[in-house]
Amino acid sequence: MISAEIRELFPILKQEVNGHPLVYLDSAATSQKPIQVIEALKHYYEWDNANVHRGVHTLGSRATDAYEGARAKVAKFIGAASEQEIIFTRGTTTAINIVAASFAESVLREGDEIVLTPMEHHSNLIPWQQAAKKSGATLKYIPLQPDGSISLADVENTITDRTKIVSIVYVSNVLGVINPIKEIAAIAHKHGAKIMVDGAQSTPHMKVDVQDLDCDFYALSGHKMCGPTGIGALYGKKSLLNNMEPVEFGGEMIDHVDLYESTWKELPWKFEGGTPMIAGAVGLGAAIDFLTEVGMDNIFKHDVELTNYALDRMMQIPDLAVYGPTTNRAGLVTFNLGDVHPHDVATVLDSMGIAVRAGHHCCQPLMRWLEQSSTARASFYLYNTEEDVDRLVTALLKTKEYFGDAIG
Secondary structure: OOOHHHHHHOHHHHOEEOOEEOEEOEOOOOOOOOHHHHHHHHHHHHHHOOOOOOOOOHHHHHHHHHHHHHHHHHHHHHOOOOHHHEEEEOOHHHHHHHHHHHHHHHHOOOOOEEEEOOOOOHHHOHHHHHHHHHHOOEEEEOOOOOOOOOOHHHHHHHOOOOEEEEEEEOEOOOOOEEOOHHHHHHHHHHOOOEEEEEOOOOOOOOOOOHHHHOOOEEEEEHHHOOOOOOOEEEEEOHHHHHOOOOOOOOOOOEEEEOOOOEEEOOOOHHHOOOOOOHHHHHHHHHHHHHHHHHOHHHHHHHHHHHHHHHHHHHOOOOOEEEEOOOOOEOOEEEEEEOOOOHHHHHHHHHHOOEEOEEEOOOOHHHHHHHOOOOEEEEEOOOOOOHHHHHHHHHHHHHHHHHHHHHOO
C-alpha cells in the first residue's frame, strides 16, 4: 500500500465534517489536490499570469513556456508520439464532443455504424447519438456479460465492415470494469474503423500508453487525476487531427484572416480557439509531476488492493448488493443497501463524515440494465486507506440498523 505520508500532502483531508474526520470516497467524481498542485496554481497567478503565445514581454514568455511545458508532460504521461497530438480541452466531455463533431462529420454516412457499450457515461453516449442523427448512421451496442464485463467474442460479432467509429470507456465509472482496449482496437482496425477511448477513469489510476493501445483518440480530465477542474486533453493520431476541422473558431487558432476567408494554425493550436485554460494546464502539469513521482504502477497496485479489501468487507454486510465483476476491476465499489434509497444512504454516511456518491452516475442506460434507478458508490484513490474502508463498513452497518425494516 502507498505510504500514509501521501495523505498528508492533501490539505482538504485534514478537516472534520459533521464532527467526524473526513473520509473522502468520491474520487471517481473528482479527486482531491495535493499541495504541489495548489502551490503551482498560486505561483502562476502570483508571478507568471499573462496570455500565452501573443506577447513578447517576460510574463507572456513565462506563461507560454509553462503552458506548452504542460502539454509536453501530458504527451509523455500517456505515451503520445508528439506534443502536437495533445489538444487541451475543458475535460473528457469536450474532447469526445470534438471528435464526435469534427471527425464523425467527415467520415459518417447514412448506413454506417457507431459501436458503443451500455456502460458508457452520458458524455460518451449523447455526442454519438447526435452524430448518428446528423449523418444517418446507426448506433450499435456490444452486449454486457452478467457481471457487466464484455467479451471479445461479442466485440467481434458487433463490429463489422460498416463500422466507422468505436467509442468505449477504458474503466467504467459504475462497474469498475477494465475493458481490453488494445484487443478492441485491433478488432476495430481490422474492419477499417477508428477507436475513441474515454480515459476519464483510467488515466488517474493506471499507466496509459496510447501508442501501445493503438487507439486513434483518447480523452482525459485533469480534475480526476489530482489536477484542477476545467482542464483536460484530447489525444489524437496526428494523421487524423491534421485532416479534421476545428469546431470552435476565434482568436488563437487562426493563421490568416480576411474579410471572407480564414486559414487555421497547425496542430495543436487550430483546436484551441480563444484564451486557453493556462492556469489549469499549469496545474495539470504539476499533477502529472506528482503522479509520476508516486508511480502509476504503485497507484494501480494500491487501488486494486484497497478495492479488494473493500469488496471482502462490504460483501459480508447482509442485504448489501455490489455491482460489477469481482476481479479485474478498478478502484471503486458501487452498491445498494437493501431497499434504502442510495440518497438516504449517502446522507446518513455524510452525517458520519463519509463522502460517497449516490444517483445514476450519468449512466442511466446502465442503471436500467442493472434494473436499478440509482446506486451508491465508494471510489478510492492514492490517499485512501484501509481505515477509510473500515469506517465505511461501520457506517453502513449503522445505516442498516437505523433504517431497520427498510432493509430486505
